[in-house]
Amino acid sequence: MGTQPNPAGDDFSKRLEGVATLSAHGITKDFGALRANDSVDFSIMPGEIHALLGENGAGKSTLVKMLYGVLQPTAGEIRWKGKPAVILNPAAARRLGIGMVFQHFSLFDALTVAENIALAIEGAGAMSQLRDRITKVSAEYGLPLNPDSVVADLSVGQRQRVEIVRCLLQEPQLIIMDEPTSVLTPQEADDLFVTLKRLASEGCSVLYISHRLEEVRAICHHATILRHGKVVAECDPKQETAARLASLMVGEEVRQLNPPEPVPDSAPVRIAVHGVSQPRPHPFAVALDNITLEVRGGEIVSIAGVAGNGQDEFFDVLSGEVLAASGTIEIDGNDCRRQGVNARRRLNAAFVPEERLGHGAVPRFKLSQNVVLTRNGTREGLVRTGVVNFLGARSIVGRVTEAFDVRKGTPDPEAAALSGGNLQKFVVGREYDRKPGVFVVSQPTWGVDAGAATTIRQALVDLARAGSAVLVISQDLDEILEISDRIAVISHGKLSTPRDASGITREEIGLLMTGVSDDGQGAAHAH
Amino acid sequence: MTMFEGILLTIVTAATPLLFVAIGELVSERAGVLNLGVEGMMAVGxxxxxxxxxxxxxxxLGIFAAILGGMIMASLFAVVTLIFVANQVASGLALTLFGLGLSALIGDAFVGIPGIGLPKIDIPGLSDIPVIGSLVFGLDPLTYLAVAITIAVSWFLFRTRGGLILRSVGDNHVSAHALGYGVVRVRFMAVLFGGACAGLGGAYLSLVYTPQWTQNMTAGRGWIALALVVFASWLPYRVMIGAVLFGGISILQLHAQGFNVPIPSQFLTMLPYLTTVIVLVLISRNRTLLRINTPACLGQPFVPDR
Structure with missing residues (x-):
């Protein structure tokens, strides 16, 4: 591409005034032979919301971990307000005035909100005082919190508030946010943007990591784009189109998906779920409440929702890992409520769970062995009178590798040796390769880059066009809107009635996510 | 002294070593380290x-030597599991076997020698009050120490910043590390404390309970203490209740034998261990309670990324 930094003139001159809150100069980080960051230069000005863009594996997380003192750079220099700074550990970063909100929350489930916050603040003082400060700051910034709640009982959005309030109490001059909206409903995200803008107006800098280009364009003043560990461009995101930002991140034009076609009403229902309820298996889980859903051959139905609203529990009931307490589940007209995973696979259904290592694949098994594990009972000739046909299994590995561009060091490595995105491609590909009549997949493109995500989504669309029923459980609203024929939303273990994807807006999905229309429980989120 | 009083006294002496060992293991497990070597540390103590x-x-001096012995054993375990990140279950079992063997080797020269008992505390006036006098004011100093440690541990875990950090390390070591806490350092100290307590429990056996040395004199008490920690769902005051309960059962079976209860003595001897199994099964049924109190990182190795 040969993209050069091309800042919009106006913004550029404004940025040159004053001293950067934080600047990085030639930061390099090696993990063995892998160079995760390659002489990265960038700077964040006071009061600026600065986006750090890049695909998965571009080196964003590594970079911010070094800024927050979790990792040490191999080479290069970090300057804080113009002075060289060595950030030995997160405590040192916090002393400088750097706070961080993690992508996967760094909270302690068994502790209360106040205890969680006390852990991050040195010399927090008496608990009662801290509680008052939490109440005050959270009210001031519109982030209501009860300091005595146990974190395990909080929703994902509330947990993020805990992290943000924890940052704010340290009066930081720079807040690093790692994909903060990936777990929020659109409305919760809007609330977050209000808070961020307010912080910026008070002179606090925000380093905002995301791959959601629309929101970056909406709220960020400046963007640095990383690809393969290098800075490939800097720009003012407001002056760019989302498509151009995407091509800067990926390094090529992103391929468009073939548009879906309407499904005739005469198409047979291939998976039918009626009145399935399930008490929650443990206190951190969600109970399923009278779920009804039918998916016809030829269509893709997606289930949207904020994480932790019953998606995992519903998936387990569908796959047969957990047998539903009540209701019926039929695959191609066969009642299989009391049947386990293999019996359902024999009905030509396939399942891809959210958790890849340990659930979708055995980490210490080779890919070919992992292939055998999901097909040993499906009468596909991989096991004959108890003897495994590994030659056949390896040829399947080869097929999947080619179709889904799985990158691996040796022809048949252990599953744990693959990177997250490549393993995801393999697990989806392994099940897709069976050409299942019913395909249930949770978070199909979790952690894979934009190019591979398109391949996976195209595979789902192709499968549906060939007459299969495809059920997608995802938190990625863009993905859902792109591939679905119909969309349902899960909230507090209840499933909304599926609606045609063509007639639904993001705002409507967002409202369903908070559960407002169902039982008013989401009222705490809306304000 | 009435017989009832006598039974209560023997229950307290049976409960004390269990309390020492269990409270030490509780601290170690709250920090996320499962040390199955308590029986071995106890024997060496x-x-x-x-x-x-x-x-x-x-x-x-003997008591201090026991604490030191327990801590040396514990540091062995800590180095292997925390620094070299070996499997905690296997290392713990090995520590138990090693400790039992080592104690037999050291103790070979001391078999059959009468030991020196620790004098009991005797407060004139108070100790003469009927029943509670001898039960509350006439015990050996180590029993008071065990109760004091339990209260101190409870206070430390739930009222101090250090305790908060220790619990956070056991709940989510990745987050604790990300916040800048030394996961390995905190765990190392917790394991050492567990070793010191196990050593004290052992010293109680050889200096107070039966002042002599015999091979395998710990007789599975370490394992019962391990079960006690789960039984108590990692709460110190429940450990105290559990220790008295288990101590009581092991004493009652002795008395039952004395009264010629028509049950074979082998069955009565089984009673404490049988109770352990039954209680553990019952506790595991209540998954709500377990899930909220169990240190989430219990037994999981931690390797910081550098």
């Missing part, structure tokens, strides 16, 4: 305590 008390003539 018992023999060190007895040997040094015998050689020096001072039971106090």
């Amino acid at each position: 018992a023999v060190c305590g007895f040997a040094i008390a015998h050689l020096s003539g001072s039971p106090i």
